[in-house]
Amino acid sequence: MGNKLSNSKPFNIIISILLAIALWIYVVSVENLPGSKTIYDIPITVIGADELENRGLVISSMSTDTFDLHISGNRNSIIKVTDENTTVSLDVSGITGEGKWPVKCKVTLPSSITTGSVTTTDKNNYVITVTVSKLLTKTVEVRGEFKGTVPDGYQADSFVISPATITISGQEDHVNQVAYALVTVAQDELTKTFKDEEMGYTLMNAGGEKLTNLNVKCSVDTLSVTLPIVKVAEIPLTVQITDGGGATADDVTYTISPSSIVVSGEPDVLEPLKEITLGVVDLSTVFDSETLTFQIPLTSELTNESGITSATVTIKVNNLSTKVMDATNIEVINIPDGYDVSVITQSLQVWVRGTGEEIANISNYQLRAVADLSDVSMYTGQFKVPVKIYLDDGSGAGVVGSDYSIAISARK
Structure with missing residues (x-):
């Protein structure tokens, strides 16, 4: 009889229902028990910093940049609250001057939490001290430094950097430390031009030392850098x-x-x-x-x-002789229409050069001075025109110099 009862289908259904009810009662009674926990190191999100900058101010420090949140409520809700779905914001838009300002944080729990199921504690700890300083903006040059090597027969030329300057803004005493920005190329045995369109840089002080932990913002994060290798x-x-x-x-x-x-x-x-x-x-x-x-x-x-x-x-x-000779064979060619030209100069001294034998065999009649008037601006009266000297002796001798001229008279 007992085995028949335990093996019957209605009996099993009734047992399953009773077990489910018991489990539900357990879950409700245990999971909804009150509890508490602390979520550590939630990053504080600052809002309103742009409004500070518009007033010429900047946050130089905060008493903390993370927040430890203490919450209490039923366990079912508490376990849903994590550092990833909870935000802590700090609105600094109400700050109007330099100095230390107490500002209250705002905690935003995840939207899945039922109102009233979780409460925050230690609300006095929500106040953060914000130190505000004067905002300074300045422009500094970007320099290049080559710490690598090139092979013999090659040379590193001057850096080409774009932009050539950057703008820095932030806490006044921090900005004043910055003298320039530095990009460094350290590759060895370069034989080709180095190029990097997105190269980082380092802020340096006037003594050439690297600056760290500065409360500043820069106009660009990377630079286009070219180092010609020639x-x-x-x-x-x-x-x-x-x-x-x-x-x-x-x-x-x-x-x-x-x-x-x-x-x-x-x-x-x-x-x-x-x-x-x-x-x-x-x-x-x-x-x-x-x-x-x-x-x-x-x-x-x-x-x-x-x-x-x-x-x-x-x-x-070397080893040639020169002689001054008189050119008396003077002629004028290409006389422009409408002009009548007569030659005033009757003899022109000319330098002739050649071997001693060639010079000895040259006669004056073998020299010709020719004035070509095709490119001469003509007018009536007496004036000088250039001439070209020809030596018609058939030897290797020749005329030295090109600045020869004669006087002519032109009339219409």
Whole structure:
């Protein structure tokens, strides 16, 4: 009979219901027992700091920046309150001047807590002492420091930093400590330009010491930093010699001062550069010796590290003779329409150069002075015009100099 009863379905249902009722009574009686707990180190959220800044003020310190919350209530509600769903806020918008201000915190419990099921205790501890100082804002430069290395034949150029300055605001005595911001590149054996679009920086004092624990805000958190790494080489200087005036490149010697300069640039630009040509020396304009000055030409892609912007070329003609001769064969060509021109100059002294034998065999009649009026601004009267001198002897001798002219008379 007993086994039949325990195995019957109605009996089991009744037993289950009774057990459920007993468990419910236990839970209600135990879980709703009063209790308390402390939630430690809840961060204090400051609100109203922008209003302080608008008044030229800033929080320099607080008596604490975390809060220990003591609560009591039924256990079922208390266990739902944690440091992650509870906020403690401190409204400083009512502060109007410098000094120490007592400000009461506001505790906000999670919305899931039924009103009245949890209460906070020790409300006297809700007051935080806030120290307020004068707000200062200033702008400081950003400097770059290279503490790495480059291989031989390479060079680190000047930093390119953007922005070049940052704005710092905060507690006056803290802001006044900052002299500049510093970015540091420390990589070794750099052969390519270093770039970092989001590089951090360090605030430094005037003595070059790192500043920490400052109560300041900066206008930017990161900077765009470029440190150009370029190749460096010593490049010789040279000139192009043009034959003329009876002399060739084999007949002259020359020196250049300086003979070379140090140049830097990207490897693909610098490596093909074997020499720098200063310019052209036309030997027809050089008498026995000349000293000429040339600007040193460089493309915008290269940098003159020597800093010398010009070079002097001293050139000397060797083993040739010069002689002054009279050119009497003078003619005028390309006379503009409507003008009648007569030559006033009948004889023109001309410098001729060549070997001793060539000079001895030249006669005056072999010299021609030709005035080409095609590009001359004409007017009536007497004036001078340039002439070109020709030597028609068939030898290697030639005329030296280019500043020859004759006087003519023009009328319409």
